[in-house]
Amino acid sequence: MKTLDSQMVEGMKGLIQAIETDYKNWTDKAGLKYVKDFSVDYDIGSKYIKVHNTTGLRDRSQTVVWGFVVNTDSDKKFKKGDLLMSASWRAPARNFARGNILESYKVRWTGTL
Numbered sequence: 001m002k003t004l005d006s007q008m009v010e011g012m013k014g015l016i017q018a019i020e021t022d023y024k025n026w027t028d029k030a031g032l033k034y035v036k037d038f039s040v041d042y043d044i045g046s047k048y049i050k051v052h053n054t055t056g057l058r059d060r061s062q063t064v065v066w067g068f069v070v071n072t073d074s075d076k077k078f079k080k081g082d083l084l085m086s087a088s089w090r091a092p093a094r095n096f097a098r099g100n101i102l103e104s105y106k107v108r109w110t111g112t113l
Contacts (some may be wrong), residue, residue, distance in 0.1 A: 002044040008071065011081055011101035012049065017038045019053065019066065022025035037061065038109075040095035047072050048084070048092060053109070067112040069101055083112045 004012065019040050027038075028038065037056030042049050049069040054061055070082040078084070081102035084092035098112035099105025106113045 002046065002071075004044060004071070004082065005051075007102060008049075008069075008081065012042060012069070015040075015051070015069070015083075015101050015105075018105075018107050019051075021107050022107060023053075026109060034110065042065065042069075044071065065089055066110075067098070071095075083107075085112050 002048050017081055020038065023038050025101075036093070038053065040051065040053045049071045051066040051069065052063055053066050054063045065086040065088075065097045067086050068084040070078045070084065078083065078097055079100065081100040082097035083101065083105055085098060087093040106107045
């Protein structure tokens, strides 16, 4: 099982908190009272951390990929901690980084900016 170093653990905690805070602010602003549940989690892979969220709406829930975080120092294009948009359930869009969890970034609950 792949693990994270302490710097990445702290970065992921901050990222999850930012996503959850943005979601709460959005639902409060939109007056959505039917939303039952929202949670953010991640899976650690060999090169990327896949971030996904689950939203419970009424009697059903849906899990979507929020984005990916680079979890290697050996990527030729990106550095460790870079935020990448999702291209699919399994792969990130490798066009450009949308921030870095170890430096600075802006996020929405719907995905990377």
